[in-house]
Amino acid sequence: MMVVKIDKQKWSSGINQLKSTYDVYGPAKQGKTYEFQKLGSEQLPDLTVQNTTLSPKSIVFPQSEKMFSFHTDENKSGHHILKEMNNQSMPKAVLGIRPCDAKAFQLVKLNFDTCEYKDPYWIRAYESTTLIGLACNNPCSTCFCTSTGCGPFSETGLDVLLMDQGDSFIAKSLTPKGENLLKTATWSDSFDPATAESILKSGKEKAESKIASRVKTDQLASKSIMKIYEAPFWDDVAFSCINCGTCTFSCPTCWCFDIQDETKGCQGIRTRNWDTCMSPLFTLHGSGHNPRGEKTSRVRQRFMHKLKYFLDKYNQGIMCVGCGRCVRLCPVNIDIRQICNMMNSYQPS
Amino acid sequence: MQNPYLPYPVRIDNVTIATEDKSLKTFKFIFLDPNDEKKFAYKAGQFAELSVPGKGEIPIGIASSPTEKGFVMFTVFKVGLVTAYLHNMKAGDIMGIRGPLGNSYPWDLLQGKNIVIIGGGFAFTTLRSSIVYMLDPANRPKFKDIHVIYGARSPGMLLYKDELAEWERRDDINIHMTVDRTDDPNWKYNVGFVPTITEKKAPSASPDTYAIICGPPVMIKFTQPVLEKLGYDHDHIIMSLENRMKCGIGMCGRCNIGKELVCKDGPVFTLSELNRTPREY
């Protein structure tokens, strides 16, 4: 572990240094919202935003990603045979990612990096990305990260943790990747680790005390899947849902995708796109039969997956980091906090 | 890193019409690279993604048996975009196969047991694979009695008719073919729905007897109580599910029933396992 102090005077020069080795991403205004973007040559991350509208998951898992190319010209060799695309890019550095979004990558990794199969697209992108987190001194009212095994100063999944000290950042590297990044940026003013820890500790306590929003998850594991699945509240929970993809697309832990072929003339690509369990199309059989044809079953799927199936399958907590995006963005106010508490406290009669 | 989404290139060796209404065709594929055939080592009950560049992929149960070498075989029902396109493809065309995917029928468990195979309609593909596998001279001694109850709407809708006739002549397997109805005077087998024939022909339950069921939902719905009546424990009833799939390797998120992924944890489950999961299939 290495702790340095980054004087804000050296912030921009360090970032410019990074840009020769990394594609540097950070929050920036895009249209009317703030999103993580690849920063231009003189552009700095806007660290005044709390949580960006969308999560930064697309840096590792783009909404639309090319998997293979092919051609169908039978007069040329190799027709109808898929070829891997060269998706390689510079290593990426994500500046100002929030601890919740970093932890989300750890949860998503359980899906894409398994003992039987490795998803090469996600894994390559993830491995070439360095996450420089910014501790949240002022969490939002919809943040409930302290209930999800995370928190405003959580270090899980981060390579560097930054704490804003006004005219400087304290930067604590947590992995060799993080250490490399600090060196590349020539942020090297050493800082006493023990002092850093005590500053972080008091910052953490202060930030956590500001989080008023909590969910209870302690009873979820002990309840049977079928009991919660058959609970009477799902119709009410789902009533207002309009089946859009806002919750799933903005969520840092939602990973579901679709695979599609696109062709133009004899040239084609196979791509994958984010998909959403809220869409009836997601599970529609060719025959017309749909195992989750009703809205209630789709809404239930989303919450059961996040709060019960995932928990049972991996024993790594719930598939939610408490970033609050779905709570803020749902056009009809479906609130995962309420539903989590209902599931947790549900007692079948 | 090996890319699990990359199909093995194959050539269509042969296409045959499998049913009288032409809604099913059987495709034999040959791997362009013979080494790929070795990598594609499968067990009866597994499936693969048939990959048609430009159209997409579809998960289909493997109809050939691991004991059949030099090709892999699939029988495909024409239902959606990819299958409709596939039905127009011909011998010599190049496409891809990705797999083998999913678990298989539990062959270790089934060794030394009586097996009752119950199939309906065009869900007989992996059952054909299983029968051919069990009847292989090297494997037949590993199993006790084998019963097969197989029904279709009409005689012309039965898959693999030549093989059925051949098995019918053997004495180491009991074939009970049935059709919903027929006016064919030469039909010498059963007439009636699969559940009814199961009740009449299936051996009674024992700790050493396992039933494998594949068929349309309505057949499964009515066969299950019959097997219960015959005394079959739910962990002696083995079923294979179908759900919409894309990745086939447990990542894309759509085929789950509860926490189980049909593509990776299945498609084969015992009824007692299914009792513990939501019926989202």
Next chain:
Amino acid sequence: MIEYQKKIQNIAERLLNEKKVDVVLGFKKGTIPMMNQPCLVRVPDETQKLVWDSNCGINLTNYLTNRKERIGIIAKGCDTRNIVTHIVENKIKREQLVIIGVPCTGMIDKAKINGLMVNEIAEVSEHNQEITITDSRGATKTIQKKEVLQSNCSICKYKNPVIYDELVADLVPESKDIDRYEDIRKIESMASSEKFKFFEDMLSTCIRCYACRNACPLCYCPTCFVDESKPQWLGKGMDPIDIRTFHFLRAYHCAGRCTDCGSCERACPMDITVRQFTKKLEKDCVELFGWEAGLTLDKRPPLDHYKTNDPQSFIK
């Protein structure tokens, strides 16, 4: 409008008690500021949870499609115009409905209010036509509601219900001499390349979540053209051409039917002004056919029937 709440609860309770309806469709209080949640009330005791304030912008007609029971629906001016359209298009029967009309003074725009404070909004309350905003540090600000209306509400011509069985308050005066199409004329006057750039920028943040479509009471097709696979009209990725096609085509499908209720914009997580498209077609329908959607049960929208004297000068 918060004053309407008690009246709404009383009407809902009476309708359920008298068994005139099986359910009442309304709003309950949301879990975050400036947010209420559509809900269904089935028993008289639950009518107390019905709320009404300036955060009821979601169009409840969207929840009526193909329902079978008798429904009491709480409806603003725009909602009632969509109810008319729903009845004309056979998505619900007039006899099934008891329309509880709400004379509306407009819904507030979350984004505008968020923009007024530096810190996060903790609470927004209203009294008469004044809005009081409190931020997370306790700072407050009181402003006139008309300054923070949703943009569709600020140019609304039909605040009062056009069809109703019950009324929760006296009708409010309608605004006169509103110029509804200032922004549209501006776009119309752009050169092609400028227009292209304008739409390109406007849609650049679209994530294809389809919240706009799904919040829209007009978008009830069992399978939307974007979801069709045989034939597949649109690619499913993030190609800007596919994204534009979705928005343009959806707008065309709403031509002569859209009431400018603003649900689409309100639902959009990326704050895209999708009404720019629907309003252009609304303007065309006014100019070409003298038609405004959802005002009468006796006529069908201009694009779903044919008359020999339909204008055709625009066909080139």
